[in-house]
Every structure is written in C-alpha cells, then in structure tokens.
Amino acid sequence: MTKQDLIDCHDRIKPFIHITPVLTSRLINEMIGAQLFFKCENFQRMGAFKMRGAANAIMQLTAEQRKNGVVTHSSGNFAQALSLAAQGLGVKAYIVMPNTAPQVKKDAVRGYGGMVIECEPTLEAREHESKNIEDQYGATFIHPSNDDQVILGQGTACMELLEAQPGLDYVATPVGGGGLIAGTALAVHYFGTNCRTIGGEPLATDDAYRSLLSGQIETNTTTNTIADGLKTQLGDRNFPIIQKHVEKIIRVTEKEIIASMRIIWERLKIVCEPSSAVAFAAVLNQKGKFNEKKIGIIISGGNVDLSHLPF
Amino acid sequence: MTKQDLIDCHDRIKPFIHITPVLTSRLINEMIGAQLFFKCENFQRMGAFKMRGAANAIMQLTAEQRKNGVVTHSSGNFAQALSLAAQGLGVKAYIVMPNTAPQVKKDAVRGYGGMVIECEPTLEAREHESKNIEDQYGATFIHPSNDDQVILGQGTACMELLEAQPGLDYVATPVGGGGLIAGTALAVHYFGTNCRTIGGEPLATDDAYRSLLSGQIETNTTTNTIADGLKTQLGDRNFPIIQKHVEKIIRVTEKEIIASMRIIWERLKIVCEPSSAVAFAAVLNQKGKFNEKKIGIIISGGNVDLSHLPF
Structure with missing residues (x-):
C-alpha cells in the first residue's frame, strides 16, 4: 500500500465522510506536560471512523x-x-x-x-x-478490519490529522482488530515527519501486544473489557504493517480506561466510547515518555449506551 | 445598548474567548422537520458562555x-x-x-x-x-446576569452564530437570570434578518414566562429543576430587553429536559448541561411551529457532574 493509494482513497471517500474537527484542552495538556490533539471521529458519520x-x-x-x-x-x-x-x-x-x-x-x-x-x-x-x-x-x-481497502480507509483520519497538525511527534490509536492502527501507521509513515505510531490496548485483550513480542499472531483468551470495540483479533493483513510501522503498544487497565474516558468527557465536553479512551489512557500511563511532545490521539467513536455508563 | 456596543464588545473580548463551533445533525433535523444549528458554548473556556x-x-x-x-x-x-x-x-x-x-x-x-x-x-x-x-x-x-456589560458579552455568542449562519429564522436560548436571552435578543435584533428570539424555561422556574404575561418581574416560588443554571431570577436590566425583543418563552417539563439532553448527547456526541438542553426542548415541544425553519440553538454550557446523570 503506497502513499498514492492513501491519497486516492481519501479523494474517493471524501463525498461520503465528514472532515472531523481536532480538539485541544489546556488542562489536559498541563496534566500530561505535552500538547495533545484529539481527532474527533466520534463526530464522523454514524459516529465512528469505521x-x-x-x-x-x-x-x-x-x-x-x-x-x-x-x-x-x-x-x-x-x-x-x-x-x-x-x-x-x-x-x-x-x-x-x-x-x-x-x-x-x-x-x-x-x-x-x-x-x-x-x-x-x-x-x-x-x-x-x-x-x-x-x-x-x-x-x-468485507472484513471489518483485515482488508487492505478497509485499512487504507481508516488511515485517512490520520492523514487529515497530520494535515491539520503537521508537527506531531506521535499519533496514538486504540488497537482492536488492527485496521485503525495499521492504516494510521501507514499514514504516519508516508505523511509524518519524525512521527511515530503508538497503540493503546486493554490488558484483558492484549493480543497485539503479545503478537509484537512473539512475532506471530496471538489470540485473546478473554474478552473481558469495557472497551467493546477492542475485543476482536488481529489479522494477517494488518499485523505485518503493525510489526513494521508501530513503535510500541502500551497496555492499560480497565480502571485507567474509565478514568481516561471521564477526563475526555469532562475536559473536552465530548461523548466518546470506552474504546476511544484507550489511546489517551496509554499516553497518560507513560506520560514521562511523552513529556513536551506533540501527540495526536484518534478518538475512534462515540456510540455509547448512556444508560450503562461506568461512572 | 447599540449595534456598535455589541461590535465593540466582541472585538474587546476576542483575545479571551474561543470562537466556538456550530454543529448540526441530519437525524435531529429529520426529527424536527427543520434545520437546527447548535452553537456549542460548552466548548467555551471554563465550559460555558458566561x-x-x-x-x-x-x-x-x-x-x-x-x-x-x-x-x-x-x-x-x-x-x-x-x-x-x-x-x-x-x-x-x-x-x-x-x-x-x-x-x-x-x-x-x-x-x-x-x-x-x-x-x-x-x-x-x-x-x-x-x-x-x-x-x-x-x-x-459584578452581577452574573443583571448587568449591561454582562448582557452585551453574552450576546456575542449569537453574533458569531448569525455570522456563521446568516439565514436563521429563530434563535433559541435557555432562560435563567436573563442575561443570555437578553444579549441574544439584542444580537438577533441588530444582526438578524427576519429572525426572532425564543426562550426555553423549566415549568418549575417559569418566572420569565409569567413576567412576560403580567408585564412585571415575577418571582419563582420553587427551584425544583434539574436545570441548575436556570434557578435564578430575572432582573430589571434584562427584563425590558426581553419584553421588547423576545417573541415567546416556551415552558418545558423536567422529563422533556432530560429527553432533550439525551438526544443532544447521543446525536451530537457532546456533553452539555441540563440547562443547555432547555432551548432544544422548547423547539421539540412546539415543533409544528418550527417546521422547515432554520433555528439556531445556544448550547449554553457543559459543566455537569458525570456521577449524577439523569439517565
């Protein structure tokens, strides 16, 4: 998948998607000691980057x-x-x-x-x-994540983010089936400048973390996480891209996911899914690493059942 | 308070405020049979138009x-x-x-x-x-709402809204102390084209509704509403402006406020206060009146206790 493939893909889907906004919060920046830029795919059509x-x-x-x-x-x-x-x-x-x-x-x-x-x-x-x-x-x-054309499509959110904020040092996404992080890693590779891709993954479904360690696709034995969008397994199309282009996957606890979700709701005043909060939770978990950096965070979606919130 | 007063006020405060975004939802538009434009003061600094x-x-x-x-x-x-x-x-x-x-x-x-x-x-x-x-x-x-300079400042949100959407038929705001609706009514008067100002007020604290009927400032006997920003009383600075420039105040029940708040959270994917939902609840309450119209809604703020949500 080439740079031109991503450009063509973005041009192709533009009439069917929203160019979503990028939000910031002074208080969140102070909390992390870095500059964070939240790409709000919760405002995407049907409520997610998908x-x-x-x-x-x-x-x-x-x-x-x-x-x-x-x-x-x-x-x-x-x-x-x-x-x-x-x-x-x-x-x-x-x-x-x-x-x-x-x-x-x-x-x-x-x-x-x-x-x-x-x-x-x-x-x-x-x-x-x-x-x-x-x-x-x-x-x-059409597979939800293990498909080249799906991976390219998901990468366009990061293309827009890098166009809005060209100087990012990192882009962080949640990791579920691997389509979003693979597309993001390609976009960072082709359009970033000294920029690296980071993944956030729930400890309970850390197949991507373990797959990077072992060098082969590992499977989850539980799906016991509040991040219901991240229960799916890596695939053979996205894993090689993740191996090649993702710097690190950071695992977070359920408590960290809920706390991060709450900070996003309270400070950015937006509704996001638990899965969406996992990338921010990863940055919060290792904030020393990100000191004074510019970090893009993909808020993946906003479809949440308001009757069953964790707070 | 003149048109020039509003322009000067806006120029003066610009370095200290955000120009907040205007959001729309195809599904909400279909629900009302009108075009709604939500001016998101929940994204304002400290989380409200104040x-x-x-x-x-x-x-x-x-x-x-x-x-x-x-x-x-x-x-x-x-x-x-x-x-x-x-x-x-x-x-x-x-x-x-x-x-x-x-x-x-x-x-x-x-x-x-x-x-x-x-x-x-x-x-x-x-x-x-x-x-x-x-x-x-x-x-x-400095009084929170019954002060000419405060009223002018609150009117600038509607100025921005009318600049972004010049063809609005109505602008709706919640009514509490009266500062927001008075400032909005002045902005609509000076910058709108055949545009009218509408207020939404909780039935439990309907002092503005009753004041417009009686022609004098009435007081609330209860403050029993979830819309905690709207418990305050009208004042002698804003009431004459409301009398002169507001077309109508529509009262809504607590149930309508909560249902409207939920629609905003679910469809716009934003966090807003119960008070913020009252203007939208008013439009929903009398949607026949607004059929095929263009309506601006001021989302007044987003400071809400996530541990005590009504849903």
Missing part, C-alpha cells in the same frame, strides 16, 4: 460486485458503517449479527438501510451464515 | 477599579467565569459561595485563581458578604 474503511471497500468493487451487494459479520460500529456506506452508494448490505446483540444495535443497522441476518453467537455460526449469503446472493464479504 | 460577559464586564472597569478587584456571588458557572476572566486580566476575583456548595465547585473557582468566601446559604447572607467585600477592599460588584 465509515471511512467501509466506504472505501465498497467503492473499490466492480459494478457487477456492487449489484450483488456486500456482507459482513459485526455487532459493532462496522455493521452500521457498512450499512450507511452501502446505502449512500446504492448497494445492498447484509449484516450477520448474533441473536444476542442488543435490539438498539439491530435497529441502528436497519435505520441505515442494512439487512440484519441473525445467527447463533459463535464464530462458527457467523462465518457459516456469511458464507451462505455469499453463495446465495453473490455478495462480496 | 466567560463572555465576565470578560467584558471586567474590561470595562477603570484601571483604579481593576486594581481593587471584582466580587460576585454565584455557585455556578459565573463564579468560574469571573475567576478565569479576572486571572487573564491580572485582576483579583472574590467569589461569595454558600458553604453548602459542592467541594468540586469551590476547587474549580480556586483552580481559576478566584478567592472563595463562604457564607450561609441564604440570599441575605450572600448579599451581606458581597457588600462586606466591596466595603473592605473597594472591589466592584
């Missing part, structure tokens, strides 16, 4: 492929993103979701024009159901 | 007056605003607060350089204590 990758992946399909629709399995933001992007492009989206997914998430997908197909809440069941839809309708499967 | 009036009031003092400091009584946003504005201008701020005020509010005032003077939680006690400080230090008393 819109970028979904739009790019569908736009790279042939006319024939588009006619037959797209399919993914997700109960999170990618389900909504693929539905909304597909709707905007006149493409049918089949979304395989576990029958245990909250009604509000199914409704959100349907609200964006996606067709919900329910299955048993196991990996086997959802892969089987996705395969069924591919076979039955000729729909193209 | 910074504008406080800065202007202090800047209008003579060098001699500034030397002796300023005093106000407030346990809300104006306490923090006067402290921060005074700090930026090298002026001492004495803040009279009830001894029942939460520790976090006293700490916030001190964090902005204000000196907290505690008193019994009665109107008499706080007025007595303020008078003491005026006498003892020669400090100038």
Whole structure:
C-alpha cells in the first residue's frame, strides 16, 4: 500500500465522510506536560471512523460486485458503517449479527438501510451464515478490519490529522482488530515527519501486544473489557504493517480506561466510547515518555449506551 | 445598548474567548422537520458562555477599579467565569459561595485563581458578604446576569452564530437570570434578518414566562429543576430587553429536559448541561411551529457532574 493509494482513497471517500474537527484542552495538556490533539471521529458519520474503511471497500468493487451487494459479520460500529456506506452508494448490505446483540444495535443497522441476518453467537455460526449469503446472493464479504481497502480507509483520519497538525511527534490509536492502527501507521509513515505510531490496548485483550513480542499472531483468551470495540483479533493483513510501522503498544487497565474516558468527557465536553479512551489512557500511563511532545490521539467513536455508563 | 456596543464588545473580548463551533445533525433535523444549528458554548473556556460577559464586564472597569478587584456571588458557572476572566486580566476575583456548595465547585473557582468566601446559604447572607467585600477592599460588584456589560458579552455568542449562519429564522436560548436571552435578543435584533428570539424555561422556574404575561418581574416560588443554571431570577436590566425583543418563552417539563439532553448527547456526541438542553426542548415541544425553519440553538454550557446523570 503506497502513499498514492492513501491519497486516492481519501479523494474517493471524501463525498461520503465528514472532515472531523481536532480538539485541544489546556488542562489536559498541563496534566500530561505535552500538547495533545484529539481527532474527533466520534463526530464522523454514524459516529465512528469505521465509515471511512467501509466506504472505501465498497467503492473499490466492480459494478457487477456492487449489484450483488456486500456482507459482513459485526455487532459493532462496522455493521452500521457498512450499512450507511452501502446505502449512500446504492448497494445492498447484509449484516450477520448474533441473536444476542442488543435490539438498539439491530435497529441502528436497519435505520441505515442494512439487512440484519441473525445467527447463533459463535464464530462458527457467523462465518457459516456469511458464507451462505455469499453463495446465495453473490455478495462480496468485507472484513471489518483485515482488508487492505478497509485499512487504507481508516488511515485517512490520520492523514487529515497530520494535515491539520503537521508537527506531531506521535499519533496514538486504540488497537482492536488492527485496521485503525495499521492504516494510521501507514499514514504516519508516508505523511509524518519524525512521527511515530503508538497503540493503546486493554490488558484483558492484549493480543497485539503479545503478537509484537512473539512475532506471530496471538489470540485473546478473554474478552473481558469495557472497551467493546477492542475485543476482536488481529489479522494477517494488518499485523505485518503493525510489526513494521508501530513503535510500541502500551497496555492499560480497565480502571485507567474509565478514568481516561471521564477526563475526555469532562475536559473536552465530548461523548466518546470506552474504546476511544484507550489511546489517551496509554499516553497518560507513560506520560514521562511523552513529556513536551506533540501527540495526536484518534478518538475512534462515540456510540455509547448512556444508560450503562461506568461512572 | 447599540449595534456598535455589541461590535465593540466582541472585538474587546476576542483575545479571551474561543470562537466556538456550530454543529448540526441530519437525524435531529429529520426529527424536527427543520434545520437546527447548535452553537456549542460548552466548548467555551471554563465550559460555558458566561466567560463572555465576565470578560467584558471586567474590561470595562477603570484601571483604579481593576486594581481593587471584582466580587460576585454565584455557585455556578459565573463564579468560574469571573475567576478565569479576572486571572487573564491580572485582576483579583472574590467569589461569595454558600458553604453548602459542592467541594468540586469551590476547587474549580480556586483552580481559576478566584478567592472563595463562604457564607450561609441564604440570599441575605450572600448579599451581606458581597457588600462586606466591596466595603473592605473597594472591589466592584459584578452581577452574573443583571448587568449591561454582562448582557452585551453574552450576546456575542449569537453574533458569531448569525455570522456563521446568516439565514436563521429563530434563535433559541435557555432562560435563567436573563442575561443570555437578553444579549441574544439584542444580537438577533441588530444582526438578524427576519429572525426572532425564543426562550426555553423549566415549568418549575417559569418566572420569565409569567413576567412576560403580567408585564412585571415575577418571582419563582420553587427551584425544583434539574436545570441548575436556570434557578435564578430575572432582573430589571434584562427584563425590558426581553419584553421588547423576545417573541415567546416556551415552558418545558423536567422529563422533556432530560429527553432533550439525551438526544443532544447521543446525536451530537457532546456533553452539555441540563440547562443547555432547555432551548432544544422548547423547539421539540412546539415543533409544528418550527417546521422547515432554520433555528439556531445556544448550547449554553457543559459543566455537569458525570456521577449524577439523569439517565
């Protein structure tokens, strides 16, 4: 994936996304002893950066492929993103979701024009159901994070951030399936100047941290984190990019995630998901390392259930 | 107060305030059947529009007056605003607060350089204590809302909104002490084109609604509302402006305030105070009236205790 691939991708998806704002807080800067720049993808369409990758992946399909629709399995933001992007492009989206997914998430997908197909809440069941839809309708499967076109799309948030703040020393993102951090690392590599990519990961689902140590893709044995967007596993498309271009992954506790989320809500006055707070938590965790630096933080999304807040 | 007074005021305070963003939501627009433009004073310095009036009031003092400091009584946003504005201008701020005020509010005032003077939680006690400080230090008393310079300062948020969105049919604000709506009504009068000012007020503290009906300043008998910034009374400086320039005040229930606040948090992904949601609640309450109109909404502030949310 080249610099030109990223530029072309950004130009391609621009009509379907918002150029999101970058916020700062004097009090947060004083707290860290650094300058932080928060790229607010919680203000993105459907409330998360996932819109970028979904739009790019569908736009790279042939006319024939588009006619037959797209399919993914997700109960999170990618389900909504693929539905909304597909709707905007006149493409049918089949979304395989576990029958245990909250009604509000199914409704959100349907609200964006996606067709919900329910299955048993196991990996086997959802892969089987996705395969069924591919076979039955000729729909193209699009993975939420382990897909080159999705990775490129997610990288465009960091391109915008570096355009707004060219002098960044670091860009930090949360790490879940690895699509956001891989795209970000490519953007930092091609558009940054002495800039490095840092990941934040919950201790409970630290597959990326352990994979970097061992040199092969490790799996999570639990998904016991409040950061519900970060329970997914690294893939073989994004892992090599992370190995090559990410300086470090910093692990944080659940307590640190909640405290960081609270600081973002209180100081920046924005609503972000627990997953979004993990990158800031990583910087807070090792603030000595970041002293007097300029740090970009990708606030990944803002879809949170206000009835079940951790504070 | 003239058009030129507002222009001069805005020029004067610009170095001390943020030009806050205007946000929109396609889903909220569909819900109302109108175009809404939210002026986000929750992103203002210290988290509320009050910074504008406080800065202007202090800047209008003579060098001699500034030397002796300023005093106000407030346990809300104006306490923090006067402290921060005074700090930026090298002026001492004495803040009279009830001894029942939460520790976090006293700490916030001190964090902005204000000196907290505690008193019994009665109107008499706080007025007595303020008078003491005026006498003892020669400090100038600045009222949180019933002061011409404060009213002008608060009007500058609407000036910015009308500059960003010149074609607005309505601008809606919450009504508490009356400083924000009076300043807004002046800005709408001088800078709007066929634009009208609307107020939102909690049913529990509907002194402004009743005052407009009776033609004289009415008082509240209860302060039983979640909109803690709107418990204060109209004054003799702002009431005549409201009589002359405000089209209508719409009253809303506590349930409507909470539901509106939730919509703002969920759809705009921003943290706002219950008081801030009252203007949007008013538009939602009478949405037929606003069909296909362009409506500006002043989101007044974002200082909220995340441990005590109504949802």
